[in-house]
Amino acid sequence: MSNTIIKIKNLSASIEGKEILKGVNLEVKAGEVHAIMGPNGSGKSTLSSVLAGRDEYEITGGSVEFLGKDLLEYDPEERAWLGLFLAFQYPVEIAGVSNMNFLKTALHEKSKYLNEDPISAKDFLKRVKEKAALVELDDKLKNRSVNEGFSGGEKKRNEIFQMAMLEPILAILDETDSGLDIDALKVVSNGVNTLKNKDNAIIVITHYQRLLDYITPDFVHVLADGKIVKTGDKNLALELEEKGYDWV
Amino acid sequence: MAYTEESLKTELENQEYEYGFTIDIESDRAPNGLSEEIIRFISAKKDEPNWLLEYRLNAFNIWKKMEEPKWAHVKYKKPDFQDICYYAAPKPKKELASLDEVDPEILRTMERLGISVNEQKKLTGVAMDFVIDSVSVSNSFKEKLGELGIIFCSFGDAVKEHPELVKKYLGTVVPTADNFYATLNSAVFTDGSFCYIPKGVRCPMELSTYFRINEAGTGQFERTLLIADEGSYVSYLEGCTAPSRDENQLHAAVVELIALDDAEIKYSTVQNWYPGDKEGKGGVFNFVTKRGICEKNAKISWTQVETGSAVTWKYPSCILKGDNSIGEFYSVAVTNNNQQADTGTKMIHIGKNTKSTIISKGVSAGHSHNSYRGLVKIGKGASNARNFSQCDSLLMTDTSGAHTYPYIECENSTAQLEHEATTSKIGEDQLFYCKQRGISEEKAISLIVNGYAKEVLNKLPMEFAVEAQKLLEISLENSVG
Numbered sequence: 001m002s003n004t005i006i007k008i009k010n011l012s013a014s015i016e017g018k019e020i021l022k023g024v025n026l027e028v029k030a031g032e033v034h035a036i037m038g039p040n041g042s043g044k045s046t047l048s049s050v051l052a053g054r055d056e057y058e059i060t061g062g063s064v065e066f067l068g069k070d071l072l073e074y075d076p077e078e079r080a081w082l083g084l085f086l087a088f089q090y091p092v093e094i095a096g097v098s099n100m101n102f103l104k105t106a107l108h109e110k111s112k113y114l115n116e117d118p119i120s121a122k123d124f125l126k127r128v129k130e131k132a133a134l135v136e137l138d139d140k141l142k143n144r145s146v147n148e149g150f151s152g153g154e155k156k157r158n159e160i161f162q163m164a165m166l167e168p169i170l171a172i173l174d175e176t177d178s179g180l181d182i183d184a185l186k187v188v189s190n191g192v193n194t195l196k197n198k199d200n201a202i203i204v205i206t207h208y209q210r211l212l213d214y215i216t217p218d219f220v221h222v223l224a225d226g227k228i229v230k231t232g233d234k235n236l237a238l239e240l241e242e243k244g245y246d247w248v
Numbered sequence: 249m250a251y252t253e254e255s256l257k258t259e260l261e262n263q264e265y266e267y268g269f270t271i272d273i274e275s276d277r278a279p280n281g282l283s284e285e286i287i288r289f290i291s292a293k294k295d296e297p298n299w300l301l302e303y304r305l306n307a308f309n310i311w312k313k314m315e316e317p318k319w320a321h322v323k324y325k326k327p328d329f330q331d332i333c334y335y336a337a338p339k340p341k342k343e344l345a346s347l348d349e350v351d352p353e354i355l356r357t358m359e360r361l362g363i364s365v366n367e368q369k370k371l372t373g374v375a376m377d378f379v380i381d382s383v384s385v386s387n388s389f390k391e392k393l394g395e396l397g398i399i400f401c402s403f404g405d406a407v408k409e410h411p412e413l414v415k416k417y418l419g420t421v422v423p424t425a426d427n428f429y430a431t432l433n434s435a436v437f438t439d440g441s442f443c444y445i446p447k448g449v450r451c452p453m454e455l456s457t458y459f460r461i462n463e464a465g466t467g468q469f470e471r472t473l474l475i476a477d478e479g480s481y482v483s484y485l486e487g488c489t490a491p492s493r494d495e496n497q498l499h500a501a502v503v504e505l506i507a508l509d510d511a512e513i514k515y516s517t518v519q520n521w522y523p524g525d526k527e528g529k530g531g532v533f534n535f536v537t538k539r540g541i542c543e544k545n546a547k548i549s550w551t552q553v554e555t556g557s558a559v560t561w562k563y564p565s566c567i568l569k570g571d572n573s574i575g576e577f578y579s580v581a582v583t584n585n586n587q588q589a590d591t592g593t594k595m596i597h598i599g600k601n602t603k604s605t606i607i608s609k610g611v612s613a614g615h616s617h618n619s620y621r622g623l624v625k626i627g628k629g630a631s632n633a634r635n636f637s638q639c640d641s642l643l644m645t646d647t648s649g650a651h652t653y654p655y656i657e658c659e660n661s662t663a664q665l666e667h668e669a670t671t672s673k674i675g676e677d678q679l680f681y682c683k684q685r686g687i688s689e690e691k692a693i694s695l696i697v698n699g700y701a702k703e704v705l706n707k708l709p710m711e712f713a714v715e716a717q718k719l720l721e722i723s724l725e726n727s728v729g
Contacts, residue, residue: 052680052684053683053684054680075683076680076683076684077683077684077686077687077688077689079684080683080684080685080686081686085684086684088681088684091681092675092677092678092680092681094678094681094682094695094696094699095699095700096698096699096700096701096702096703097695097696097698097699101695102682102685102687102695103685105687105691105695106682106685106686106687107686109686109687109688109691110686113686145699162685166685166686
């Protein structure tokens with residue numbers, strides 16, 4: 001089928017000689033939401049880092065096909081231009097660079113890569129207004145330096161705001177729920193649900209089930225010791241919550 | 249004019265020199281080397297009055313006895329002062345009347361930096377003076393400024409047209425015997441800019457000088473003298489470029505600012521002298537003395553963006569002589585490859601209630617070394633003086649260095665001094681975050697560095713801020729390691 005967005009085959013990766021991923025298999029199609037759950041140290045964050053192209057990790061085996069392309073051949077920024085987005089577990093602060101300038105630069109670089117006309121200032125502002133409303137991002141935060149002095153919740157909202165602005169084809173949310181209170185969790189989830197459509201896909205990486213109360217996954221995978229050991233529907237998440245990870 | 253015995257003697261000596269000299273006086277370039285003859289040659293070439301020749305010769309005599317200082321944290325091969333050409337006029341012999349006649353290569357350089365001169369002239373009303381090698385080639389807006397009584401011209405013209413002002417103020421802020429390179433400049437300076445803002449006049453446009461070393465093997469020794477009379481205001485911009493050459497070129501300028509009672513001077517520099525190649529070959533030695541004096545309630549603000557030169561050695565300073573006067577220094581210094589910069593400021597508080605602010609941002613990449621060196625001196629009479637200093641360093645590589653030498657001398661117990669300093673390395677996490685959002689490494693570095701330097705860049709006039717940002721980007725290409 002041509003609606004496959006990402007196909008991960010037998011992916012292995014190590015850092016400083018230590019193998020973390022030991023043969024991950026996963027296929028995500030357009031319109032789907034996948035949740036990857038697993039205990040600490042199971043390799044969840046490694047998976048997202050490897051997909052985004054962090055160079056500390058060494059790929060020791062397997063392949064990743066993204067929209068029919070060999071993803072591992074591309075630089076991190078090219079992966080972004082192709083439509084991959086990672087919402088960071090710990091978003092980074094960049095002093096002196098306003099959120100707006102940051103996003104405008106990102107969008108301009110993308111259109112340059114794709115040989116498209118850059119977004120006009122007017123359309124840009126319109127999109128900012130529309131997308132900020134989606135995650136109830138405070139007006140002031142838009143013009144502040146990227147994540148500087150933001151609270152934990154504000155940073156996570158900002159991640160989803162950036163996702164909305166960049167309109168990725170595949171969004172990976174790495175523990176986006178950590179550090180969020182229940183209200184923020186609702187806002188963030190609501191944003192993600194609005195952005196979901198039949199042409200894109202979302203991978204939600206989480207330790208806890210509670211995020212999945214708001215973002216309903218089509219598939220739930222359990223990652224343990226560098227491998228996907230169990231796959232099911234949303235009920236698997238509930239079962240995990242009840243029985244703990246030792247159960248799998 | 250009555251001849252004194254002295255001046256007659258000098259004149260006779262002059263004549264003898266004129267005839268005895270082996271090179272054609274019409275030549276565009278003095279022979280290499282430094283001697284009394286060369287100084288007389290320069291002075292004659294510029295048709296200078298006797299007092300100025302005396303001023304030069306006095307400086308030369310002092311200079312001969314001086315030794316090059318060694319305290320700066322820079323290493324370089326000492327220039328051979330006998331192998332430098334001290335006067336070179338640009339090749340076109342006729343006087344350039346408009347920018348159209350300027351070497352197209354120079355215009356291209358400036359366009360690359362995003363400053364189209366013509367456009368600037370039209371859109372922003374910047375009055376520009378060009379000093380190429382040793383001679384000032386064009387100066388726009390002279391008439392318009394003239395209506396307000398503002399004098400803005402080449403130093404050479406000022407000597408001819410306003411000798412009383414030049415004579416009154418020349419060397420009053422940077423005395424002849426001040427330091428090795430300033431003294432050398434006093435002996436051999438060839439041109440530069442002169443500016444006088446009359447009492448109570450607010451200069452309606454940015455005044456700007458663009459310096460360029462063009463000829464191979466020449467030194468550039470320009471002299472800038474800027475006087476803001478009581479209650480006046482001026483914003484002055486200075487830009488510098490030089491083409492790539494294998495040998496080192498020497499740039500030893502002197503800038504003197506005089507802010508009389510209630511006057512304000514804003515002096516901005518974007519320095520992009522040729523830094524040498526990756527191996528450290530060639531490049532400009534930028535040894536400059538810049539100093540301003542503030543009378544009562546006056547204010548001098550230095551802003552500099554330093555990206556060029558093989559070796560930079562300069563400390564734009566303020567003497568806060570008058571009560572309630574204010575001195576400011578905002579600096580971004582970027583070094584890459586094998587560049588070295590030792591730069592900072594001196595704030596000398598003499599008057600009561602004087603205030604100074606120092607914001608210095610260093611960025612070191614490649615194998616470069618970047619030092620901040622500053623002195624805050626509070627004199628006995630400077631009651632309630634205040635200083636705030638902030639010195640930040642950003643390292644781009646493991647092989648570059650950042651050094652900070654802040655000196656404080658305080659002789660008055662009512663003074664308040666604050667000093668903050670940070671050193672950080674550009675974060676892999678920050679770069680990865682940017683890349684993940686689709687911002688390439690070079691753009692990411694430029695964003696992060698511009699963000700880091702924002703406080704200083706914001707102090708630049710708009711049209712220069714754009715140029716400065718581009719410069720930062722160009723000078724940090726491929727710099728993370």
